[in-house]
Amino acid sequence: xxxxxxxxxxxxxxxxxxxxxxxxxxxxxxxxxxxxxxxxxxxxxxxxxxxxxxxxxxxxxxxxxxxxxxxxxxxxxxxxxxxxxxxxxxxxxxxxxxxxxxxxxxxxxxxxxxxxxxxxxxxxxxxxxxxxxxxxxxxxxxxx
Amino acid sequence: xxxxxxxxxxxxxxxxxxxxxxxxxxxxxxxxxxxxxxxxxxxxxxxxxxxxxxxxxxxxxxxxxxxxxxxxxxxxxxxxxxxxxxxxxxxxxxxxxxxxxxxxxxxxxxxxxxxxxxxxxxxxxxxxxxxxxxxxxxxxxxxxxxxxxxxxxxxxxxxxxxxxxxxxxxxxxxxxxxxxxxxxxxxxxxxxxxxxxxxxxxxxxxxxxxxxxxxxxxxxxxxxxxxxxxxxxxxxxxxxxxxxxxxxxxxxxxxxxxxxxxxxxxxxxxxxxxxxxxxxxxxxxxxxxxxxxxxxxxxxxxxxxxxxxxxxxxxxxxxxxxxxxxxxxxxxxxxxxxxxxxxxxxxxxxxxxxxxxxxxxxxxxxxxxxxxxxxxxxxxxxxxxxxxxxxxxxxxxxxxxxxxxxxxxxxxxxxxxxxxxxxxxxxxxxxxxxxxxxxxxxxxxxxxxxxxxxxxxxxxxxxxxxxxxxxxxxxxxxxxxxxxxxxxxxxxxxxxxxxxxxxxxxxxxxxxxxxxxxxxxxxxxxxxxxxxxxxxxxxxxxxxxxxxxxxxxxxxxxxxxxxxxxxxxxxxxx
Numbered sequence: 228x229x230x231x232x233x234x235x236x237x238x239x240x241x242x243x244x245x246x247x248x249x250x251x252x253x254x255x256x257x258x259x260x261x262x263x264x265x266x267x268x269x270x271x272x273x274x275x276x277x278x279x280x281x282x283x284x285x286x287x288x289x290x291x292x293x294x295x296x297x298x299x300x301x302x303x304x305x306x307x308x309x310x311x312x313x314x315x316x317x318x319x320x321x322x323x324x325x326x327x328x329x330x331x332x333x334x335x336x337x338x339x340x341x342x343x344x345x346x347x348x349x350x351x352x353x354x355x356x357x358x359x360x361x362x363x364x365x366x367x368x369x370x371x
Numbered sequence: 372x373x374x375x376x377x378x379x380x381x382x383x384x385x386x387x388x389x390x391x392x393x394x395x396x397x398x399x400x401x402x403x404x405x406x407x408x409x410x411x412x413x414x415x416x417x418x419x420x421x422x423x424x425x426x427x428x429x430x431x432x433x434x435x436x437x438x439x440x441x442x443x444x445x446x447x448x449x450x451x452x453x454x455x456x457x458x459x460x461x462x463x464x465x466x467x468x469x470x471x472x473x474x475x476x477x478x479x480x481x482x483x484x485x486x487x488x489x490x491x492x493x494x495x496x497x498x499x500x501x502x503x504x505x506x507x508x509x510x511x512x513x514x515x516x517x518x519x520x521x522x523x524x525x526x527x528x529x530x531x532x533x534x535x536x537x538x539x540x541x542x543x544x545x546x547x548x549x550x551x552x553x554x555x556x557x558x559x560x561x562x563x564x565x566x567x568x569x570x571x572x573x574x575x576x577x578x579x580x581x582x583x584x585x586x587x588x589x590x591x592x593x594x595x596x597x598x599x600x601x602x603x604x605x606x607x608x609x610x611x612x613x614x615x616x617x618x619x620x621x622x623x624x625x626x627x628x629x630x631x632x633x634x635x636x637x638x639x640x641x642x643x644x645x646x647x648x649x650x651x652x653x654x655x656x657x658x659x660x661x662x663x664x665x666x667x668x669x670x671x672x673x674x675x676x677x678x679x680x681x682x683x684x685x686x687x688x689x690x691x692x693x694x695x696x697x698x699x700x701x702x703x704x705x706x707x708x709x710x711x712x713x714x715x716x717x718x719x720x721x722x723x724x725x726x727x728x729x730x731x732x733x734x735x736x737x738x739x740x741x742x743x744x745x746x747x748x749x750x751x752x753x754x755x756x757x758x759x760x761x762x763x764x765x766x767x768x769x770x771x772x773x774x775x776x777x778x779x780x781x782x783x784x785x786x787x788x789x790x791x792x793x794x795x796x797x798x799x800x801x802x803x804x805x806x807x808x809x810x811x812x813x814x815x816x817x818x819x820x821x822x823x824x825x826x827x828x829x830x831x832x833x834x835x836x837x838x839x840x841x842x843x844x845x846x847x848x849x850x851x852x853x854x855x856x857x858x859x860x861x862x863x864x865x866x867x868x869x870x871x872x873x874x875x876x877x878x879x880x881x882x883x884x885x886x887x888x889x890x891x892x893x894x895x896x897x898x899x900x901x902x903x904x905x906x907x908x909x910x911x912x913x914x915x916x917x918x919x920x921x922x923x924x925x926x927x928x929x930x931x932x933x934x935x936x937x938x939x940x941x942x943x944x945x
Contacts, residue, residue, distance in 0.1 A: 251472025271915025
């Protein structure tokens with residue numbers, strides 16, 4: 228049986244969540260691996276959400292916000308954009324591969340783009356295999 | 372959570388959800404979760420019986436939280452919040468799991484889609500258990516309205532609003548009102564004069580005591596929120612110097628219209644090179660002047676009309692521009708009245724005669740000897756200069772679809788039915804009022820069928836061809852609908868807005884002021900005496916930027932708390 232990754236998606240309400248809805252109303256099919264959590268703005272995404280998702284068993288985390296310049300709150304996505312490199316540095320220190328956490332801009336009209344991103348990310352995370360976090364958690368527990 | 376009584380309702384949406392997701396299995400999985408007292412699967416949760424089911428379960432079983440696994444919350448969250456309110460439960464005690472747009476419509480693997488639906492349902496159950504009762508806030512509704520665009524849609528909306536007693540600021544970019552309709556002679560299918568129709572509107576708009584018209588105007592900025600926008604408008608005074616005014620409005624109508632397709636982009640029609648190849652708007656000009664003639668000043672013997680110029684063509688615009696077919700038939704009629712003995716050929720892809728009176732108009736026009744030639748979308752005709760010996764100025768080669776033959780027809784005047792396109796400034800306008808555009812640049816409505824007038828930004832409405840190609844009756848209908856929606860709100864005086872905003876826990880606030888500059892709405896104030904920050908809730912739009920940034924975790928986003936989002940993360944990964 229092939230490994231089916233579990234990916235948690237944090238999507239902003241105004242652009243990306245609406246874009247994902249558009250993929251639905253347009254009947255654009257994509258991989259069923261991403262489970263979406265809606266936030267009002269990508270700026271609301273606390274890095275701890277990503278860490279919590281990885282800790283709780285996610286093999287990947289997808290963050291989607293409005294394209295730069297298109298934020299419903301004018302500049303929330305820039306805040307996410309600035310936070311993201313710090314988060315990635317931290318994740319690298321933890322040994323979490325780059326492709327497991329991804330930031331993408333998806334507008335309300337980009338249903339196809341959302342589907343393409345989900346498919347691509349699912350494929351890459353599937354290639355990486357299960358998250359090392361789970362493996363480490365299990366071995367830590369065994370040592371204790 | 373165990374002391375809670377959560378009701379979970381799995382909507383089949385007819386077969387929209389049930390044909391892929393096993394709704395009974397999702398309900399069964401729900402009933403196993405702690406705190407879940409009732410779990411049902413039902414055909415249409417948004418229907419009256421569906422909502423009544425929730426209301427009566429609340430009454431009979433004492434449910435205190437509700438999860439509806441159905442469509443997108445962007446679609447029916449307000450519906451179910453109302454149902455809870457009706458049942459006497461705080462409307463924020465409902466959470467939706469989006470198992471239609473995110474499952475049944477995008478996955479065909481039924482077991483995988485069902486698993487995902489269960490995960491989304493679990494997340495909603497865990498989340499709703501952590502919901503707080505919130506009180507909706509109400510804000511004053513400024514009765515004035517800003518209308519951007521002085522075409523037929525903008526003027527009509529302005530008149531309806533002003534007639535009902537509201538102040539309207541009508542801002543038009545050009546130096547006159549009337550928009551694209553002002554460029555038209557007669558209108559299809561009843562052949563009424565566009566000028567007569569417009570004159571009535573124009574006179575009333577200009578003379579109306581409650582409409583301020585700003586010509587050569589630009590809206591530079593729209594700030595604030597529904598009920599209380601402030602708009603900065605730049606117009607010109609008598610010496611044509613720029614004059615800036617700032618007005619307060621409760622609502623905004625965007626009616627910026629369309630631009631015509633640039634016919635030069637299709638090179639094999641020769642527009643811009645062959646002098647007697649003209650666009651539909653150039654023909655309108657001739658018709659208005661009452662003289663249809665070639666560049667050489669002679670009445671044409673042969674006129675050819677080519678449809679779908681820039682429309683229904685994947686290379687340019689894939690959509691239909693909706694007005695060109697009837698307009699082309701109108702031209703055939705008008706050209707024949709204007710030029711004695713002229714031969715008119717009409718070169719079309721499909722004849723779209725969808726509107727009221729259109730099919731009759733098509734029949735009448737086809738009876739008066741117009742030569743109809745059908746071409747294939749992917750195989751458009753080619754226009755070239757005629758040879759010196761020919762009795763016509765140009766020749767058009769058409770691969771006629773019905774006969775299967777290549778036909779060459781003569782023409783002295785070729786009329787290109789140019790389609791509609793989103794205006795070049797549509798991106799700027801979208802930013803200005805914070806609305807979205809689709810892939811073709813048209814503004815996106817709140818719901819394509821049930822709410823084609825509102826947008827995703829509360830208080831901003833769209834009317835006319837800025838949303839998609841439209842004829843005059845449809846533009847007018849949408850304009851009047853937008854005005855009606857706004858009047859309904861104005862009449863209530865105050866407007867209920869979402870209860871979500873951010874709150875600072877002053878006990879936790881260290882006074883670092885990181886949040887102060889982050890807020891795009893300047894909604895966070897620093898109390899110099901207490902050395903603490905606090906949120907002015909009326910200004911807060913609940914983006915949550917400050918919440919994620921606070922190093923002391925002192926800020927809470929109501930309805931998007933850390934605890935609620937953590938619960939969702941746990942739920943989707945269960």
